[in-house]
Amino acid sequence: MQNLSRRRVLTLGAALGLAGVAAPSTAWAWSSAGSIAATDTVSDPWGVWDDDTDPLVASLLENGQIPAVNTAFDSWIENGDALPAGLPAPLTAWLQRHNTLPSWTDQAKLARAAQFNKRMSMYLFLLYGLGSGIMSTVIPREARNVYWSEGGADMKARAAKTFTYGYDLNAVDAFQPTGHFVVTSNKTRLTHAAVRHLLPQSPGWRAVTDDFVPISNGDILITFHSLGTFVRREMKSWGLRISAAEDEAFLHQWQVALHLLGVRDDFIPATWAAAEQQSAYALTPLLAPTPEGINLADILLGLTSQVDLGVTRGFQREFARYLLSDRIGDWLRLPRDYASRAVIEVGWPAYVAFREGLSPIIPSGFSMFDRFVRGLAMLFLNNGTSATYTPITIPTGNRPS
């Protein structure tokens, strides 16, 4: 078990660049030879936004049409639903172009990914929620954008909308006509286009940003690495059994997701090796604390603490540290609870090993860990059930300064 912990620490430390952080580079140098397009070129995704969507959404915002679009979108939920009636004609034309899967979609891989997500659901809830969610607060551009956008003022509602995306992606029929994910992705892509138009009008955002238009293709790739790449790396380091076909399918699901968010094929990694290379290059060196991120992490962890997970607040903060590293924990000023940490260091690998049938010994903290992961899963699922379904709506303003 000690070996497992040590390997995990080393892998995560190296992956997050914690042994000697490279200076952030300003020019993109990742060759598209490793992308789906497989073109051996280097173009800069930090200078690519969404040309087919941004002018359209800017004009809908300028003409005051977004509230009516959001109302029309209320009943547009399933991938197989007809496009809503009464939308502005250019938006209908946009949806006719984009409300579909890319030509390179492999349905067999998507079906395999769905089964894999189901099998791994407990780990995925934990890793996306407490790992990726908190990591997003140390991605400076993302933290500043989220803080200064409309949703930054109401993180509970924002988290619920993000859960909707995660729930829709992880549903067994995510990409099927009865699933929601294609529709949810289109709503998210339109939301991002709105943010690109709105945030530059925010004096608060302008005062802190290093970017003149938010959410470039490069930024979306960075967020993908904090989600898919991070989660897959963690699952592997925990010794979870992932077949080569499942591994590939999990990547494919994310490749399609990135395409649906408007990322160009020449930036989407074709393999996990290429993804890891891009992540080491584009995510790791850019991680840093910001006042906005520290605030958002505190709010997000506070929201999770409102639910009784059967563990203390200190345990929950230590678990976030355990997933993300103490360096990130220190950046976010997460309080220390050394007793809980000792329990986690020993108990979590033992819990995983028992749960996966890799060890016959029931660890002493089994029921506590079990309640913790199940509690997090319920928190996630409660937002995803139809009773409390929180639809994604396109914002019309920014956080009040």
Ligand code: HEM
């Ligand atoms: C909105 C997902 C990348 C900033 C959203 C929403 C989702 C989402 C589901 C709609 C929910 C909501 O309104 O809160 C994703 C995914 C990404 C990604 C899956 C990449 C894989 C990014 C990046 C940034 C960003 C890179 C910034 C650097 C925002 C902002 C909003 C938003 C500011 C709007 C919040 C509001 O004011 O309502 N995103 N996003 N996102 N996203 Fe992203």
